[in-house]
Amino acid sequence: xxxxxxxxxxxxxxxxxxxxxxxxxxxxxxxxxxxxxxxxxxxxxxxxxxxxxxxxxxxxxxxxxxxxxxxxxxxxxxxxxxxxxxxxxxxxxxxxxxxxxxxxxxxxxxxxxxxxxxxxxxxxxxxxxxxxxxxxxxxxxxxxxxxxxxxxxxxxxxxxxxxxxxxxxxxxxxxxxxxxxxxxxxxxxxxxxxxxxxxxxxxxxxxxxxxxxxxxxxxxxxxxxxxxxxxxxxxxxxxxxxxxxxxxxxxxxxxxxxxxxxxxxxxxxxxxxxxxxxxxxxxxxxxxxxxxxxxxxxxxxxxxxxxxxxxxxxxxxxxxxxxxxxxxxxxxxxxxxxxxxxxxxxxxxxxxxxxxxxxxxxxxxxxxxxxxxxxxxxxxxxxxxxxxxx
Numbered sequence: 063x064x065x066x067x068x069x070x071x072x073x074x075x076x077x078x079x080x081x082x083x084x085x086x087x088x089x090x091x092x093x094x095x096x097x098x099x100x101x102x103x104x105x106x107x108x109x110x111x112x113x114x115x116x117x118x119x120x121x122x123x124x125x126x127x128x129x130x131x132x133x134x135x136x137x138x139x140x141x142x143x144x145x146x147x148x149x150x151x152x153x154x155x156x157x158x159x160x161x162x163x164x165x166x167x168x169x170x171x172x173x174x175x176x177x178x179x180x181x182x183x184x185x186x187x188x189x190x191x192x193x194x195x196x197x198x199x200x201x202x203x204x205x206x207x208x209x210x211x212x213x214x215x216x217x218x219x220x221x222x223x224x225x226x227x228x229x230x231x232x233x234x235x236x237x238x239x240x241x242x243x244x245x246x247x248x249x250x251x252x253x254x255x256x257x258x259x260x261x262x263x264x265x266x267x268x269x270x271x272x273x274x275x276x277x278x279x280x281x282x283x284x285x286x287x288x289x290x291x292x293x294x295x296x297x298x299x300x301x302x303x304x305x306x307x308x309x310x311x312x313x314x315x316x317x318x319x320x321x322x323x324x325x326x327x328x329x330x331x332x333x334x335x336x337x338x339x340x341x342x343x344x345x346x347x348x349x350x351x352x353x354x355x356x357x358x359x360x361x362x363x364x365x366x367x368x369x370x371x372x373x374x375x376x377x378x379x380x381x382x383x384x385x386x387x388x389x390x391x392x393x394x395x396x397x398x399x400x401x402x403x404x405x406x407x408x409x410x411x412x413x414x415x416x417x418x419x420x421x422x423x424x425x426x427x428x429x430x431x432x433x434x435x436x437x438x439x440x441x442x443x444x445x446x447x448x449x450x451x452x
Contacts (some may be wrong), residue, residue, distance in 0.1 A: 063154040063450060066171065068144065069100040070126035071163040072108055074273060075294065076314070077126065077340070077366050078178060081216065081240050082159035087111040088439035096155075096446070098128070099149055100352075117207040120147045126163045132292065141165045155446055172449040175210040176238075176314040179220050179363035180227040181279060188360070192316055210443055214238050216364045217385030234433070235347065238441045240364050241433035242373040245342050246349065249374075253351035261337040262345070263304055268413060271376075273306040273345065273367040276299040276318045280383075281358040283321055288406040290328035292413070304348065308339045331380050349374035353419070356411045357381060360399050369393060369433065372426030377419045379408045389433065393426030 088110070090098055098115045101318045103122035122140040136144075145165045148156055153171045158164045161177045172283035182189045182199055188276065190196045207213065208227060215221050221235045222284045263269070270289060276282055282305065291300040309318045313380025325334050340348065349355065355371035355378050371378050378394035380386045387396055395412065397404045411418055 063096045063446070065096050065098050065157055065446065066148050066150065066153040066157070067098055067100045067154040067157045068148065068163055068165065069112070069146075070103045070112065070122075070158070071160045072102075073106055074124060074127040074162075076309070077364065078160045078162060080170060080243075080366055081178070081364060082176075082241060083108065084240070084435045085238065085438055085442065086159055088435040089442050090115055092436065092439050094441050096443075099150075101144060103144070110451055117222060118147060120144050135441040136163075136165075146452060155449060157446070158206070161203060161206045164202060165409055166205050166209060172211040173209050174212045174214060174215045174333075174446065174449070175205070176216075177220075177224060178360065180223050181361050181363065182239045183227055183451040184223075185360060189235045189315055192343040197278070211449055212236055214442070214445060216240055217386040218388055220363060232443050234447050235243065236440050236441075238284075238439060238445070239385070239433065239434050240366065240369070242366070242430055243342065243435075246346055246370040249346065257347050258351060261334050261340065261348075262350070263337070264302055264335075267300045267302045269302055269304050269348070269351060270413075271306060271348060271352045271355050271371075271410065272357070273355065273371075274357070274359075275307055275314055276305075276309055276316045276321060277314055278317045279360045280317075281360050283317065284325055284399065284402055284405060285356055285358045286321060286324050286328065286334075288402060288409055289334075290325075290330045291406055292409060293329070293330050293333050298413065301333070301353075303334045304335065304337060304352070306337045306340050306345065306348070309336060310338065324330045342401045345370070346374060349376045352376050354379055354409070356405070356409070357384075357386075358397065358399050358405055362386070373430040374428055375423045377412050377422035378426060379405070379412060390426060390429045390435075393429040395422065 100112050100115055101118050103120050104125045118203055121145050122135055145167050148167045149169045156171045156173045158175045168176050186196050287302045314335055325331055332401050349371045355376050357368045357380040359381045363388045365384045368378045368380045372393050380394045381399045382396040395407050395408045
């Protein structure tokens, strides 16, 4: 079969871009039976992900990885050009690795659309603050669900949410889960302070880290408040909060100004570090040095930072409203993100007990060993093969 891939999402550096790069890269590596054509709107290099397949460049006024934000969208002209390019009558399958970069295509090809979660529908004002953006999202998301011959999501948790929210039958939704990248691993030796110094991270203290975006639904404000309650007491004078992620030029809805104001109000400015974007090889070092990673979101589609931290042997505190309980099992402590006391209590438990940290480390490493992108890619190939007979 000839399979067209809407590959513009591969250039996005956020969670859905990381998931798509890993899954599509593994799929292209494993699938020798089918022919893949990847449609891109950027000339940026993607390591060797697309080196073995045909690339078709579709010029855009704004690349989709930038246009798919909280205040912007792909222009109708850019969407029309991509739609026309992917309407090639010789294609048997059209694969959209994320609904964020979906475009309607009128062709007989079977369509596979990935919908990771229903966060924009459940928390619309927190993710899409402008009415026009919410309306556009609703139209696009609805069209994607109607056109999809197969809807793919990333966990049983997300499958249940999507089925309930959109009144979809179980058989319409398939699950292809994720994993951490092999670069995330336990490093040999002790992490020196010099390795983290370029990011302003102090040596010698206990590090509470967060990695991700700063939108309201990420609940970073809740983390700051719980952290400050502990940091302002004598027994926690050595803890630091390290917030990792792009915050200066964020294209998605961001609460960064309010977060910074809360940090100042709580008196923990000197105990908080904003690193900005960090490349993976540096994130690995940080996760190996950290005391705990916290992912306190109101809802997560997958929560890759938690999987990556666990693969590094870093204890994890994560939101219960996510696939993480089914993926990490006993390898994390799960919190109710709506209950501030729950997060504060979980932080105390992990910071105070070396035994709890050791258990989380062991169980987390065991859980991540059972996840692999190769297995995920094989699941996707099976779904694609099943569409041939429809």
